[in-house]
Amino acid sequence: MKISVCIPIYNFDVRELVNDLKKQIQNNSIDAEIILIDDASDDAFKQINNELQNQVEKFVLLEKNVGRSKIRNLFLKYTDGDYLLFLDCDVKIDNKNFLTNYLQEIEENRDVEVVYGNFKIDSAYSKTLRNRYSVEKEIFSVERSSDFLLLKTVNFTIKRDVFEKFPFNEHLINYGYEDFVFAKTLEFGNVKFSAIQNPVIHIDDTSNEIFLNKTETAINSLFQLHQDSENRLFINDIKVYRFAKKIIKTGLKNVFLNFYNLAEKRIKKNLLSENPNLKYLDLFKLGLLLKKIKDQSQNLGSKIK
Incomplete structure (x- = not known):
């Protein structure tokens, strides 16, 4: 062998x-x-x-x-x-x-x-x-x-x-x-x-700032998968995707995004600090994903009109 x-x-x-x-x-x-x-x-x-x-x-x-x-x-x-x-x-x-x-x-x-x-x-x-x-x-x-x-x-x-x-x-x-x-x-x-x-x-010496940028890239990849219905089966177990679907299903997407927009600067400040809170990272990813889904819905609505 x-x-x-x-x-x-x-x-x-x-x-x-x-x-x-x-x-x-x-x-x-x-x-x-x-x-x-x-x-x-x-x-x-x-x-x-x-x-x-x-x-x-x-x-x-x-x-x-x-x-x-x-x-x-x-x-x-x-x-x-x-x-x-x-x-x-x-x-x-x-x-x-x-x-x-x-x-x-x-x-x-x-x-x-x-x-x-x-x-x-x-x-x-x-x-x-x-x-x-x-x-x-x-x-x-x-x-x-x-x-x-x-x-x-x-x-x-x-x-x-x-x-x-x-x-x-x-x-x-x-x-x-x-x-x-x-x-x-x-x-x-x-x-x-x-x-x-x-x-x-x-051995990963990635700074917090670079990791946040990479996280945005990762959420873009996740959104790309979400756009293809054949791929959705593969991503259903991803935590941030599950939460995003639940929020959308309960009709609270805009409520969450309003809260996120108010808190975004504070969230990023914490994540770039020397003592970042991983719960804020979850919120950061969820906010990014829901924004992309909302933007897509608005663009589709504009095209239909």
Whole structure:
């Protein structure tokens, strides 16, 4: 059984990550390959990572940025492993048995086709809004689970033939919810899934301001999914989408938006502070989504008239 370690790169130094993986492959005589695809990073990062050209099986440089979904699907073209292990470029390995843990899970649970390994937060950035959100909303603490809602693309392995059948949705070009839609696609396809404790350390120094901008982009992606009736089945379990639907159904959309407009400055001020409140982040996302839905309704009304 061969495993392909797939690392999509964008503006990050992956030398330490690749070297740590290579040591584990060599020390444990693992049948594995490391494939890197750079999604049109800045020249400075291309130069930094260039020394890896002769240290991995393939290092592909894309001329144009293709986004988080399409780049992951591209690994099918450049790999030949029976399983594909996807790692975000901004992670560290701190467990010498990281790769063997995955291999053991695959060997002992042959019916499982997708395994998610979880992640931890680098303590240097633990107080930022981005990482507080991860700790409270994304990282799971149980030893094992089959809940697809836990799946994140930061660290998971998937059987090759399953990935060929259920690739990422390439219509989702921008940041946000591509992992959620991918997970729901697998779940609806009756794929066998397991989440285990085999975490990587996520190194995310995103400022609160940049994370708010990325959150707006994510809500735009969610709204894009909402506009396509075929995609709505995939997003019904997203918390902010569920709340938005309830508010609309009860006829309180305008009431909520009036309140939100009055409180928006205070909400943003808190989220940009050194002690952000995640409840305000929920309100921020809900307000953005309902505004987009309201604007769409008004535009449709104007067209009808």
